[in-house]
């Protein structure tokens with residue numbers, strides 16, 4: 344570990360988000376520069392040869408690495424307590440990169456049934472066809488994960504809390520299961536971000552991100568990242584990136600770098616508003632169950648408090664009167680945006696059964712517990728009184 348890395352590892356989350364791996368060019372700019380260049384030049388043929396032979400550590404080509412992208416990778420790695428990071432074109436590209444780097448024909452994956460819908464689609468449609476077997480288990484049922492393990496299990500894949508039902512996966516217990524054999528625990532840390540949860544400290548081998556969500560925080564760019572130790576990510580995922588090329592653009596990396604500067608403040612503010620809204624919903628006559636790990640009524644509240652330093656922005660709730668009432672609520676919103684995206688400064692509302700979870704079909708929805716009356720909020724950063732007033736009108 345270099346001196347710079349050792350120093351930033353001791354900083355608090357806000358300081359890391361603002362100061363870790365601050366790069367400066369010869370012009371001494373204070374805010375990081377965007378290196379919009381596809382390649383880098385050499386002083387001589389010998390230097391080019393040394394760079395390609397990895398005898399000299401230099402930038403070569405922006406599919407391999409780029410100073411702005413590298414700054415984002417290093418800063419996010421510092422936040423996650425990881426040795427290495429590789430930025431990707433999207434969150435899905437991060438998950439695909441992990442699958443293609445670490446899985447081969449004949450391997451087996453155990454995945455949470457509550458994973459993001461596109462992740463399940465990716466596994467079923469584009470990973471399984473290479474002869475990789477996938478088993479799905481209920482995220483919170485640690486015994487089910489243990490039962491699903493096979494001698495050829497190579498990867499365990501989860502999110503915690505899950506979307507939209509906020510189920511908590513016992514990360515340390517899954518790490519033990521993975522490490523009892525030659526398997527890797529991969530955690531998609533999209534919903535908590537390292538500001539609220541650091542899976543690597545709990546034993547996870549790899550963290551993946553959709554930077555599109557809270558890392559950006561303002562709904563501007565698509566991106567992702569893979570974080571982990573120097574061998575798994577710095578060497579193996581990086582080698583995959585050089586060959587396969589689902590890389591992040593320097594402009595997007597710059598936007599995400601700026602996003603990291605306010606990450607901790609934003610996550611605290613999201614969580615504070617989300618808790619107030621969850622408590623208000625829980626007391627409303629039209630609302631059935633409310634799913635938010637910050638509520639003491641959440642069945643895994645204690646585990647969530649152990650794993651997370653805050654409860655995040657995602658609140659789901661059931662309307663007692665079903666889909667019609669859910670649509671009426673959504674349609675009555677004047678402030679809250681109707682969109683499936685999440686992790687934005689703007690509060691968003693969606694009906695999972697007919698949008699994000701539509702394509703998995705009614706049976707899988709029933710298994711996952713996604714009812715027709717379920718509504719998901721990604722609570723933004725507006726004044727909470729205005730958000731409650733906006734929702735109140737539609738609840739009748």
Ligand SMILES: *Cc1c(COP(=O)(O)O)cnc(C)c1O
Nearest residue numbers: 433434435459531533553555566
């Ligand atoms: C959005 C999301 C992804 C996919 O990220 P993209 O940047 O949209 O490709 C993956 N995992 C989770 C949990 C997400 O919410």
